[in-house]
Amino acid sequence: MKKIYLAALLIAFSVLSLFIGVKSISITDIFHLTGDQWEILWISRIPRLISIIIAGVSMSIVGLIMQQLTRNKFVSPTTAGTMDSASFGIMVSMLLFSSVGPLGKMSVAFIFSLTGTFIFMKILDRVKYKDTIFIPLVGLMFGGIVSSATTFFAYKYDLIQSMSAWLYGDFSMIMQGRYELIYISVPLVVAAYLYANKFTVAGMGEEFAVNLGLNYKQVVNLGLVLVALVTSVVVLTVGSIPFIGLIVPNLVTMYLGDNLKNNLSHTALLGAVFVLACDILGRVVIYPYEVPIGLTVGVIGSGIFLYMLMRRKSYE
Secondary structure (H helix, E strand, O other): OHHHHHHHHHHHHHHHHHOOOOOOOOHHHHHOOOHHHHHHHHHHHHHHHHHHHHHHHHHHHHHHHHHHHHOOOOOOOOOOOHHHHHHHHHHHHHHHOOOOOHHHHHHHHHHHHHHHHHHHHHHHHHOOOOOOOHHHHHHHHHHHHHHHHHHHHHHHOOOHHHHHHHHOOOOOOOOOOOOHHHHHHHHHHHHHHHOHHHHHHHOOOHHHHHHOOOOHHHHHHHHHHHHHHHHHHHHHHOOOOOOHHHHHHHHHHHHHOOOHHHHHHHHHHHHHHHHHHHHHHHHHOOOOOOOOHHHHHHHHHHHHHHHHHHOHHHHO
16 A cells, blocks of 8 residues: 555656746646747656656665665665765766766776775675674765765866766756666666565575575675666766665665565655655755755755664664
8 A cells, every 4th residue: 555655656746846947837738838848848857757766766776785785774875885986986987088978987987886885895794893883884984985085086187077967966957868878777676676585585694595595695796786887877877866775775664674575666666756855845945946956865864864873773
């Protein structure tokens, strides 16, 4: 039943998103659109809506995968350095491979994102103090180091203005011809669903998974590759959107339990609804100007994150 409510909210927010903007288009205009109105819908608002839904779904799913593999509900691309590593990779591609296209930038961002995620996992293996809060704090510190390096080199080589588009998530520049790369996330989300049971078993620990005949390292590596690829695609297309992969899976777990395959569809729907709601809020709060999605999600997401930290005892 909750899934029906989420689907209804997604449809309602999607329709609302198409008709919010500086250029006034009402629902009643849909049957007699002018040429300009049709161009705005087709070139700007429909691509924006598609990007919002795919970004919300994919980042929520990879956050759920990371939490399952690390057995820590406070680990996500935001708190494991994955997103910061992807931004660092984009900066390196602009610095060393300035002539490469979007796919080239995505490849470099993926390599750095995957490397950063593996480094975090190695740090996780070596940390003896496995407190629920301590692990994401280590990830945040690691991400802070990577982010500082990105900012340093961006200032040093006068790339800070160019990098700002990827350091802060923003859907306002999404339009036809500039968002299609995000479609790569769709088959990756499908792959996550197909491997959901294996990720669940891997999340129970290496010894348990191996006893059940699972190739533990292969499954974990596949999960990390999916996380790094999705994060790279979203950061390159939209920019960094914090906390989605952290708070959405936790909210679903609170009311649905802790089974990866059962939670996937709910996590996908809630992720899309959450990002859509934040985007709509950012477009109306200082209308006709717009608050970037990275800021809106960051403020709301950090508030929810703090709430979860304070309630972690009862949550556990």
